[in-house]
Amino acid sequence: MNGLPSNHRGVSVLVQGLRKSFRGEPVLKGIDFAVAPGEIFVLMGPSGSGKTVLLKHLIGLEKPDEGEILIEGESIQSPEVMSKHRLAMVFQSGALLNSLTVGENVGLYLSEHRTHPEAEIARIVAEKLAIVGLKGLESRYPSELSGGMKKRVAIARALVIEPQLILYDEPTSELDPLIAVTIAEEILNLNERIQVTSIVVSHDRDLAFGVADRMAIIHEGRILLIGTPEEIKANPHPLVQQFLNADFRKEKKPS
Amino acid sequence: MFQNIGEILLLFWLTLLALPQTWRQRRKVCEQLFEIGNASLLMACILSIFIGGVIALQTGPVLRERGLASSIGGLVGLSMCKELGPVMMAVLISGRIGSAMAAEIGSMAVYQEIDALRTMNINPVHYLVLPRLVAISFALPLLVIFSVFVGWVGGAAVCVFNREIAISFQTYFSNLRTVVELGDVINGLIKSLVFAVVIGVVSCHQGLHTIGGPQGIGRSVTKAVVNSLVLILILDYFLTRFLLYFEK
Numbered sequence: 001m002n003g004l005p006s007n008h009r010g011v012s013v014l015v016q017g018l019r020k021s022f023r024g025e026p027v028l029k030g031i032d033f034a035v036a037p038g039e040i041f042v043l044m045g046p047s048g049s050g051k052t053v054l055l056k057h058l059i060g061l062e063k064p065d066e067g068e069i070l071i072e073g074e075s076i077q078s079p080e081v082m083s084k085h086r087l088a089m090v091f092q093s094g095a096l097l098n099s100l101t102v103g104e105n106v107g108l109y110l111s112e113h114r115t116h117p118e119a120e121i122a123r124i125v126a127e128k129l130a131i132v133g134l135k136g137l138e139s140r141y142p143s144e145l146s147g148g149m150k151k152r153v154a155i156a157r158a159l160v161i162e163p164q165l166i167l168y169d170e171p172t173s174e175l176d177p178l179i180a181v182t183i184a185e186e187i188l189n190l191n192e193r194i195q196v197t198s199i200v201v202s203h204d205r206d207l208a209f210g211v212a213d214r215m216a217i218i219h220e221g222r223i224l225l226i227g228t229p230e231e232i233k234a235n236p237h238p239l240v241q242q243f244l245n246a247d248f249r250k251e252k253k254p255s
Numbered sequence: 256m257f258q259n260i261g262e263i264l265l266l267f268w269l270t271l272l273a274l275p276q277t278w279r280q281r282r283k284v285c286e287q288l289f290e291i292g293n294a295s296l297l298m299a300c301i302l303s304i305f306i307g308g309v310i311a312l313q314t315g316p317v318l319r320e321r322g323l324a325s326s327i328g329g330l331v332g333l334s335m336c337k338e339l340g341p342v343m344m345a346v347l348i349s350g351r352i353g354s355a356m357a358a359e360i361g362s363m364a365v366y367q368e369i370d371a372l373r374t375m376n377i378n379p380v381h382y383l384v385l386p387r388l389v390a391i392s393f394a395l396p397l398l399v400i401f402s403v404f405v406g407w408v409g410g411a412a413v414c415v416f417n418r419e420i421a422i423s424f425q426t427y428f429s430n431l432r433t434v435v436e437l438g439d440v441i442n443g444l445i446k447s448l449v450f451a452v453v454i455g456v457v458s459c460h461q462g463l464h465t466i467g468g469p470q471g472i473g474r475s476v477t478k479a480v481v482n483s484l485v486l487i488l489i490l491d492y493f494l495t496r497f498l499l500y501f502e503k
Contacts, residue, residue, distance in 0.1 A: 056370075059374050061370050061374070082376040087374065087376075088374060088375070089374040091367050091370070091371060093366065093367060095366065095367035095371035096368070097363070097368050097372075098362075098366070098368070099359075108377070109375045109376075112375070112377050112382070113376070113377075154371075
């Protein structure tokens with residue numbers, strides 16, 4: 001195979017009746033939603049609500065107890081899906097291969113699938129690293145990077161695939177606000193440039209409302225609400241409002 | 256336990272199916288070969304000299320008393336190539352390389368690196384297990400050949416320099432040449448190949464199924480070494496029984 005496949009259109013995702021339990025403890029209690037090709041769909045919810053488990057199901061890392069996930073109408077568990085469509089996931093921890101350099105990590109998909117000659121891979125890797133603000137760090141090892149830098153390398157590794165579906169697990173956690181803005185812009189750019197379908201799990205309200213075409217609020221393994229950012233903001237559901245408006249102020253002591 | 260055995264057999268089968276990918280993974284195979292050689296060659300040398308030496312030391316005076324001093328060469332030669340070379344090298348490699356495989360793959364499992372491979376449509380069996388299994392299957396028989404020769408020399412040195420035995424190099428090696436046949440060395444190499452597969456598959460399986468952070472990695476390493484050793488010793492008996500049929 002020479003070069004990545006030419007189909008750059010995003011893929012549709014359909015989740016139907018998804019249920020999952022771990023040691024008898026239900027984590028996902030019947031999740032249904034659909035994401036259109038090229039859409040940016042954000043999943044928000046408190047910690048422990050099942051967002052990451054849901055994301056792992058969406059890329060086939062977990063098998064559901066019940067229900068199914070269809071990518072362009074084909075089950076994610078079918079072996080052809082991964083070779084037919086380019087899917088990528090940005091893990092919360094980065095999940096970089098510690099025995100490889102940054103450059104090798106970013107170019108891993110291309111070198112393992114022999115999609116490009118080595119010189120071309122080096123050029124693509126440099127380009128993607130520059131996008132996430134890590135130009136020239138190809139020869140470093142992950143252990144020499146900060147948590148935020150690792151996350152950016154993981155994003156560069158996902159970008160290299162030119163994915164049709166990209167899943168982000170907390171893409172801006174551990175990042176400073178400037179880099180968080182860069183990452184949000186890159187999510188939008190990628191969506192514009194190659195019409196990738198993006199599913200973003202995040203606590204970051206600025207990111208979520210800044211990039212989402214539609215959002216879902218997930219709570220205790222169920223989806224409470226799906227809608228556009230405006231519809232979500234306007235919804236009076238107390239749990240949704242509590243989550244969206246949670247804030248704190250240091251109380252001033254009376255002098 | 257039965258689930259574990261099933262998983263290990265399945266992993267072995269999947270690795271066999273992946274064998275045509277070996278050429279693509281040749282760089283990783285070479286890296287693993289270098290790793291195995293680098294980590295174990297010196298240790299194999301020391302171990303083999305002393306194993307050969309101690310067999311000669313234990314048996315030499317007894318054989319001399321009975322007027323059989325000239326047969327020490329054959330005894331050390333056969334013990335080294337049919338039994339002690341393969342088993343001791345397997346024990347060494349299980350401790351040094353099997354544990355490292357389980358730890359490395361286990362840490363990749365715990366820190367989601369294997370999940371990351373899967374999301375990139377990179378098969379962990381092709382990427383991680385195949386190069387290790389191919390490398391160890393080449394390395395262990397080679398180490399056994401090295402160990403057998405060093406063990407023979409160790410035995411010879413004790414026979415020459417120990418006053419209670421005191422036979423010449425020539426007597427030792429001429430008896431060894433008479434007793435040990437090529438088939439005996441091949442017998443040991445077949446055993447070592449089976450042991451290599453056992454160490455590779457058991458260690459990689461433990462690594463891939465690691466859960467629970469650093470403690471989990473420690474547990475996997477211990478299980479990989481203990482399970483490999485138990486299987487090596489059990490299989491050694493049955494392999495010996497099986498290979499004896501071909502000697503008759």
